[in-house]
Structure formats: structure tokens, C-alpha cells
Amino acid sequence: MKVAFIGTGSMGGLLIEAFLRSGALHQSFICISNRSQQKAEQIAGRHPGVRVVTSNVDAARESQIIFLCVKPLDFPGVLSEIKDVLTEGQIIVSITSPVQIEMLERAVPSRIAKIVPSITHSVQSGASLCIYGSRIQPEDRLLLEQLMSSISTPLMIKESQTRIASDISSCGPAFIAFILQRWAETAAEMTSIDRADAISLGAQMLLGTGKLLTEGGLSPEELQRRVAVPGGITAEGIAILDLGLQDVFSKLIDATHQKYNEDLDKLDILFNETFDDY
Ligand SMILES: NC(=O)c1ccc[n+]([C@@H]2O[C@H](COP(=O)([O-])OP(=O)(O)OC[C@H]3O[C@@H](n4cnc5c(N)ncnc54)[C@H](OP(=O)(O)O)[C@@H]3O)[C@@H](O)[C@H]2O)c1
The missing domain is CATH 3.40.50.720 (NAD(P)-binding Rossmann-like Domain)
Structure with a gap:
């Protein structure tokens, strides 16, 4: 072939x-x-x-x-x-x-x-x-x-889900890498850890988390329940994330879909100009 x-x-x-x-x-x-x-x-x-x-x-x-x-x-x-x-x-x-x-x-x-x-x-x-x-x-x-x-x-x-599915599977690695970078930089600024060490720890953590969510059979909710015991340190962190992330994902989805729709409009014009019987 x-x-x-x-x-x-x-x-x-x-x-x-x-x-x-x-x-x-x-x-x-x-x-x-x-x-x-x-x-x-x-x-x-x-x-x-x-x-x-x-x-x-x-x-x-x-x-x-x-x-x-x-x-x-x-x-x-x-x-x-x-x-x-x-x-x-x-x-x-x-x-x-x-x-x-x-x-x-x-x-x-x-x-x-x-x-x-x-x-x-x-x-x-x-x-x-x-x-x-x-x-x-x-x-x-x-x-x-x-x-x-x-x-x-x-x-x-479905083709109608292409954008949102691509946001997660194709853009997602860049989004998650950006979050890890910010987290490691802030950790290096606020504590004695090196940026490189923080990134290395984070990368191993992401690998393990991905495995738990796939072959480990955990849902995101179960995973959080297993780590964030009530009144514990993780629960404090999740409360901060909950507050800070409130409209982040709706804005992100709006932004990627807007760019996608702009590309669609440009493509429609280009295909019309290029193909006689379009
Ligand atoms: N990067 C990702 O993670 C990712 C993920 C999913 C989907 N995609 C999709 O993959 C596509 C390519 O993205 P990319 O990141 O690979 O971009 P890229 O690095 O810019 O690669 C595009 C390639 O196409 C070549 N090209 C442009 N016009 C051509 C023509 N007329 N004939 C032959 N070759 C031509 C370019 O050649 P030159 O060397 O001359 O510029 C360049 O090497 C995009 O549509 C993107 O949406 C990318």
C-alpha cells in the first residue's frame, strides 16, 4: 500500500x-x-x-x-x-x-x-x-x-464535534503544558524548588494521572475523592482551583470556536473562488 x-x-x-x-x-x-x-x-x-x-x-x-x-x-x-x-x-x-x-x-x-x-x-x-x-x-x-x-x-x-474534540485531544497537550509551566515557575518563585525539578515532578504526575484515568479505570471525580480527603490539604487547593477556573473553560471554548468559525468563513470563500462548480 x-x-x-x-x-x-x-x-x-x-x-x-x-x-x-x-x-x-x-x-x-x-x-x-x-x-x-x-x-x-x-x-x-x-x-x-x-x-x-x-x-x-x-x-x-x-x-x-x-x-x-x-x-x-x-x-x-x-x-x-x-x-x-x-x-x-x-x-x-x-x-x-x-x-x-x-x-x-x-x-x-x-x-x-x-x-x-x-x-x-x-x-x-x-x-x-x-x-x-x-x-x-x-x-x-x-x-x-x-x-x-x-x-x-x-x-x-461526529463532524459537528470536531472543534471541541480537537480542543481536548490536539490542543490539550499545549494547554496542559502551559499550566504545568506556570505552576512550576510560580513554585520556583515562591519556594526553594528548582523550576526544572518542578517540571520533572509535574511531568511524571501527568503521566501517572493519565494512566489512572485510562487503564486505572478512575473517573476524574473518583480520583479527586481518593486524594482530596475532607479537611485535608488537597481539598484546600481544589477550592482555590474551583474559584479561579470558574469561567476559564467557557472563555477557552468560545475563543477556539470563534477562530474555527473565522477559518470556516475564509475557507468557504477560498473554495468558491478556486472551484468553478463549488
Ligand atoms: N501541530 C499540531 O499539533 C496539529 C494537531 C492536529 C492537527 N494539525 C493540523 O495539521 C496541519 C498542519 O499543521 P502543522 O503544525 O504541521 O503546520 P506546519 O508545520 O506549518 O506544516 C505545514 C506544511 O505544509 C507545507 N505546505 C504548505 N503549502 C503547501 C503546498 N502547496 N504543497 C506542499 N506543501 C505545502 C508547508 O511547507 P513550507 O515548509 O514551505 O512552509 C509546511 O511544511 C494544520 O492544518 C493543523 O490544523 C496540527
């Missing part, structure tokens, strides 16, 4: 490395293209069997699955470039949340999936969010989920 990656930036590169490391894809089955070719060449430098091509059309023409790993507003340009060589049997995988399945199905004849990955896949963990278009067959779904399960836990979601 030949797989193409168009766009080998941060996420495209991460996916290629993760699939190779997991053994799910062999180097000789991967074909890559990127706007600045040097980035693609760097990947091939580490994995000499990976084929770098100079045009997106060449990458698309010879592959059964084509991962589009460019930013949302670059989608219309890339799709109009490759649409004439795409066939009904090929599978296009968009890894970006705002580009809608319907937009892709109107632009190209191929089978469409949207799979939103996460940086956590570089350590073979985290959920990949899977949304399938109307042309996807059961065997395509199986193929994609087999591939994604080599580096993640694939979860099928």
Missing part, C-alpha cells in the same frame, strides 16, 4: 516518523512532497527509503492513501493542483479540523476521511479523531483505523 504525505511540516513529519517507528508503514511505501523541498529532504535523509517528489501531483498520482498535512487555507490550492489525477478509489485524509468533509467531497472525486491527530502520537499515545465522508467504504475505515491504531487510539466522532 502506497501512502503519500503532502506537507511535511510539524504534524506531517511527526506522522511519518511515528508510522515508521511503529512499523505500520515501510519506508519504501511512503512518498512525500512539501512546498519547501528541503524539509522533505531532511526526512528522507533520516529514512533513505522514503521517496521525495517535487510535485504534489506526483505524490498524489501513485498513492492509495494521501494525507494532506498542510494548513487549512492551503487546502484549496493543493486540492486544485491534484484533483485531475485523483480517482474514485483513492482515499484523501485531511488532518485539519476546519476543512469540512463536504468541501472536500465537492472538490475531488476520491473517498474522504478527516483524521485529526495529536502531538501525543509521537509517543504512540493519545486519541486520533476520525470522521468519514459518504464515499468511504467499510474496508477503507478498517484500513485507516488499523493504520492509526499503530500510533494512537482512533475514535470516531
